[in-house]
Structure formats: structure tokens, C-alpha cells
Amino acid sequence: MAGPAIILVEPQLGENIGMVARAMLNCGLTELRLVRPRDGWPSDPARAGAAGADSVIDGASLYDTTAEAIADIGAVYATTVRPRDMTKRIVTPRRAAAEMRPLEAAGTRTGLLFGKEAVGLDNDDVALADAVLTVPVNAEFSSLNLAHAVYAASYEWFLAADKTPAQQLRISKEARPANKRELIALFEHLERELDAVGFMHVEEKRPIMIRNIRNIFQRASLTNQEVRTLRGVITSLTKKSGS
Amino acid sequence: MAGPAIILVEPQLGENIGMVARAMLNCGLTELRLVRPRDGWPSDPARAGAAGADSVIDGASLYDTTAEAIADIGAVYATTVRPRDMTKRIVTPRRAAAEMRPLEAAGTRTGLLFGKEAVGLDNDDVALADAVLTVPVNAEFSSLNLAHAVYAASYEWFLAADKTPAQQLRISKEARPANKRELIALFEHLERELDAVGFMHVEEKRPIMIRNIRNIFQRASLTNQEVRTLRGVITSLTKKSGS
Numbered sequence: 001m002a003g004p005a006i007i008l009v010e011p012q013l014g015e016n017i018g019m020v021a022r023a024m025l026n027c028g029l030t031e032l033r034l035v036r037p038r039d040g041w042p043s044d045p046a047r048a049g050a051a052g053a054d055s056v057i058d059g060a061s062l063y064d065t066t067a068e069a070i071a072d073i074g075a076v077y078a079t080t081v082r083p084r085d086m087t088k089r090i091v092t093p094r095r096a097a098a099e100m101r102p103l104e105a106a107g108t109r110t111g112l113l114f115g116k117e118a119v120g121l122d123n124d125d126v127a128l129a130d131a132v133l134t135v136p137v138n139a140e141f142s143s144l145n146l147a148h149a150v151y152a153a154s155y156e157w158f159l160a161a162d163k164t165p166a167q168q169l170r171i172s173k174e175a176r177p178a179n180k181r182e183l184i185a186l187f188e189h190l191e192r193e194l195d196a197v198g199f200m201h202v203e204e205k206r207p208i209m210i211r212n213i214r215n216i217f218q219r220a221s222l223t224n225q226e227v228r229t230l231r232g233v234i235t236s237l238t239k240k241s242g243s
Numbered sequence: 244m245a246g247p248a249i250i251l252v253e254p255q256l257g258e259n260i261g262m263v264a265r266a267m268l269n270c271g272l273t274e275l276r277l278v279r280p281r282d283g284w285p286s287d288p289a290r291a292g293a294a295g296a297d298s299v300i301d302g303a304s305l306y307d308t309t310a311e312a313i314a315d316i317g318a319v320y321a322t323t324v325r326p327r328d329m330t331k332r333i334v335t336p337r338r339a340a341a342e343m344r345p346l347e348a349a350g351t352r353t354g355l356l357f358g359k360e361a362v363g364l365d366n367d368d369v370a371l372a373d374a375v376l377t378v379p380v381n382a383e384f385s386s387l388n389l390a391h392a393v394y395a396a397s398y399e400w401f402l403a404a405d406k407t408p409a410q411q412l413r414i415s416k417e418a419r420p421a422n423k424r425e426l427i428a429l430f431e432h433l434e435r436e437l438d439a440v441g442f443m444h445v446e447e448k449r450p451i452m453i454r455n456i457r458n459i460f461q462r463a464s465l466t467n468q469e470v471r472t473l474r475g476v477i478t479s480l481t482k483k484s485g486s
Contacts, residue, residue: 023391025384053384085415087466094402095409132413135398136405141268141296148266148394155378155395159337162379166338170375172328223330 001104003157004077005031006150007069009125010116012038018049019147020114021056027154032060033069038116066113066125074108075100078129079149080120081142089131093156096133101160112153117146175223182227187214189231193238246400247320247343247353248274249393250312252368255281255360261292262390263357264299270397275303276312281359309356309368317351318343321372322392323363324385332374336399339376344403355396360389418466425470430457432474436481 006024011017011034021032034041041062050057063069070076077096091099100110113129115121126132135144135152144152171177191200191210200206222230249267254260254277264275277284284305293300306312313319320339334342343353356372358364369375378387378395387395414420434443434453443449465473
């Protein structure tokens with residue numbers, strides 16, 4: 001599945017085209033189409049801005065008109081933050097991604113259309129699109145960098161199929177989550193030493209203190225290695241205090 | 244609710260700091276903290292790159308160490324794509340936003356920590372953080388522009404409270420969705436004219452053709468104005484063919 005083509009209409013700065021290419025490839029998109037880039041093509045600033053996304057730069061194709069650039073595309077989203085005096089469906093980047101995924105999977109090409117920096121798309125280009133894609137943005141400061149607008153749409157495309165868990169515990173090499181036997185042995189080691197120095201001398205508070213301390217270490221999601229480290233810490237602290 | 248502070252550790256290019264400021268304000272974030280910016284501060288390239296986000300640039304604060312920059316913060320997320328040989332919780336930007344919203348609402352300051360361009364955060368800075376934030380990215384081209392990394396996290400922060408509907412029909416001024424009376428009158432007008440020119444001359448196919456044509460215009464979600472436009476189109480087409 002190719003993913004949407006990114007179509008830039010009259011982009012001005014080569015560096016911005018490069019940053020767009022980089023953002024695209026970060027999100028697995030490779031097809032860049034340029035309509036009348038102001039400073040010509042190829043572009044050294046574009047290659048520099050791409051920071052290694054050379055395959056996108058090398059594969060970019062040039063067009064004289066927006067109509068030619070989208071000729072083979074079945075669903076085009078025109079990206080703009082400006083309200084237009086026209087009747088059009090408006091979607092978020094997330095919604096657009098959810099719509100484009102099944103289309104691309106079924107073999108219908110999709111495309112995201114972006115206008116020139118600061119100015120955006122003209123109404124004739126917007127009229128060629130199936131829907132307007134508007135990136136949600138602070139209403140009091142709504143002018144997005146061109147590459148950021150491309151990135152928002154590309155990021156949602158990528159995320160729509162990304163399997164990264166919302167959260168995970170990354171474990172350092174040669175370690176694994178501690179099991180309860182190891183944890184309880186740590187707790188008992190610590191509590192033995194605390195009893196020895198009289199830390200829990202008020203007998204009726206002892207169960208609460210033990211629970212509080214156990215909860216601290218429980219919450220830390222310790223590895224077996226970290227349990228060994230902490231037992232070493234306790235051992236050397238008690239050696240010192242006993243010497 | 245202030246939203247997370249954005250903390251850049253040893254940023255190199257002023258222009259990147261500016262693009263970070265712009266991306267922040269696009270997402271309603273205003274608090275920028277800089278730890279040892281390479282080219283000093285204030286910075287003309289930063290102001291230029293901010294493209295109007297002057298309030299963020301003017302309000303930026305400077306620190307000598309990461310520890311000082313995060314001293315008042317209760318929950319710090321270290322943004323990095325590099326796996327580290329340490330045990331740490333890893334979260335997506337969306338998950339981080341979902342965690343930070345209730346913290347900020349309860350008065351706990353939050354912060355997003357970013358390392359220098361191309362290099363990222365060092366392990367000592369990561370060790371100060373509560374969790375690692377990793378922006379999901381194409382594994383074969385994973386180096387994110389600094390401002391894009393900030394934007395991904397800021398965008399998710401903004402979206403977590405944004406009420407924009409996933410899709411909506413934007414209606415041009417002085418128009419409203421057509422009601423069914425107007426639509427049916429349009430259908431009947433068209434069908435009358437098609438009958439008159441013999442377009443639907445095979446009687447048994449007539450109901451299917453009518454349904455197909457009605458579905459086309461139904462799907463277009465027409466406004467009352469557009470219904471008038473289409474009726475004018477039909478009237479003038481039939482005038483021409485009859486002259």
C-alpha cells in the first residue's frame with residue numbers, strides 16, 4: 001500500500017520541500033508531487049532539508065497544473081486552515097487517515113494537497129478536492145509551517161496502522177521484570193534491617209509503614225537486576241551503620 | 244491550564260528553536276525552556292523561524308543544567324527514538340497527552356524534554372525523566388526534525404482537549420442543507436426533462452435509472468443554493484436542446 005501522494009502546489013522554499021520529504025519518509029510516505037515549485041527543480045536546499053530522505057527527493061515528479069498532478073487520484077484532500085465560502089466536507093487528519101487506509105488497500109490512490117507557504121491553496125484547487133483537511137490548531141495562532149502541516153497528516157496516516165502500544169516498559173539488556181519471590185525477599189530484607197535499627201518501633205504503626213514502603217517499591221516495576229542492586233544498597237548501608 | 248513546558252537541551256540552530264516556538268504556539272503551548280543553547284540567546288534566527296510566535300520567544304527562559312530546568316516539574320517525559328540500555332516506561336505522544344492533561348488540571352507541572360538535533364538526549368538526562376516519550380516513526384528512516392518531534396507531542400496535547408468534529412459539512416454563507424422537498428422537486432424536474440427527451444425509454448429500466456440518478460445527487464449533500472443552481476442548469480440545458 002503506497003499511502004497518499006503528497007502534492008505541493010507552488011512551494012516557495014526548497015528547504016521546506018526538503019523538510020516535507022523528511023517528514024513524509026518518517027511516516028513511510030514516498031510519493032512527492034510538485035506543481036510549479038517557485039525556485040525550480042532539482043533543488044540543493046531541498047536535498048539538504050531532506051536530511052537523508054533522498055529517495056523521496058529523487059522520486060519527486062513535476063507538474064504544470066494541479067489537475068495534472070491529481071489526474072490518477074481517486075480521493076484528494078485539500079489541506080487548508082482558512083474557511084472558504086464554499087460548501088465542502090471538512091475532516092481532521094485522523095479522520096482523513098481512517099478514510100484513506102481502506103481506499104488505498106482497495107487500490108484507489110489518495111492524495112493530500114498543500115498550497116504555498118503563508119498563502120495556502122486557491123479556491124480553484126480546493127474545488128478539485130473531495131474534502132478539506134483542516135489540522136486542528138490554536139485559533140489565536142493558526143499559521144502552520146508547511147512541513148508541519150504535511151507532518152500532521154502523514155503522522156496520522158502512519159499511526160492509523162502503527163502497532164506501538166500506548167505504553168510499555170522497556171527493560172535493559174539481560175534483565176527481566178522481578179518476580180514476586182524476589183520482590184518479597186527484598187521487602188523482608190529491608191524490613192529486617194529496619195526492625196534491627198528500631199525504625200518501626202511503634203508497634204501499631206508497623207503494618208501501615210510496611211505497606212507504604214512495599215507500595216513504593218511495588219510501583220517502581222523493578223527488574224530482577226534492580227532488586228539485586230537495592231539489596232546491595234541495603235547491605236552496604238547497614239554494614240556502614242553497624243561499623 | 245498552562246500545558247507542558249518544552250525543554251530543549253543544548254539546541255544547536257536558532258532557526259530550529261524558532262520552529263519549535265511556532266509549533267508550540269500552534270498547539271497553545273507557551274512555555275519554552277532552553278538549556279545551554281549553542282549559539283546563545285536571544286537569537287535572531289530563532290525569532291525569524293518563529294514566524295510570529297514572538298510571545299514564546301520573548302518568554303523563553305535559560306538554564307545551565309537540565310536539573311535546574313526541570314526543578315519545579317512533577318512529571319517529565321524524555322523524548323527520544325533511541326532505545327537505551329535502561330529500564331524505563333515508554334509512552335506514545337498520545338498516551339503522554341492523556342497522562343499530562345489530568346496532572347496539569349490538578350496543578351502538577353509537566354514537561355517534555357528534547358535533546359540536541361541529530362544526537363538527542365544523553366542517558367543522564369533520560370534518567371531524570373519519569374518516562375520516555377517515543378514518537379512512532381518509520382523504522383527505516385527514524386530521524387525526526389527537532390521541531391517535528393516537538394510538534395508531534397504538542398499536537399497530541401492540543402488534540403486531547405480539542406472538540407473539532409472528525410468530519411463536518413462546511414456550508415457557504417447564506418446557504419443551508421437542502422430539505423427533502425427541495426431535493427425531490429429537483430429530482431422530479433430532472434426526470435420530467437429526461438422523460439421528455441426519451442432518455443428513459445426502456446420502461447422496465449426506468450425505476451433503476453431514477454434510483455441511480457437520485458442517489459448521485461443525494462450523496463452530494465446539496466445545499467438549497469446548489470439545488471437552485473442545478474435546476475437552473477437543467478432549465479438552460481433543456482432550453483438549448485429545444486431551440
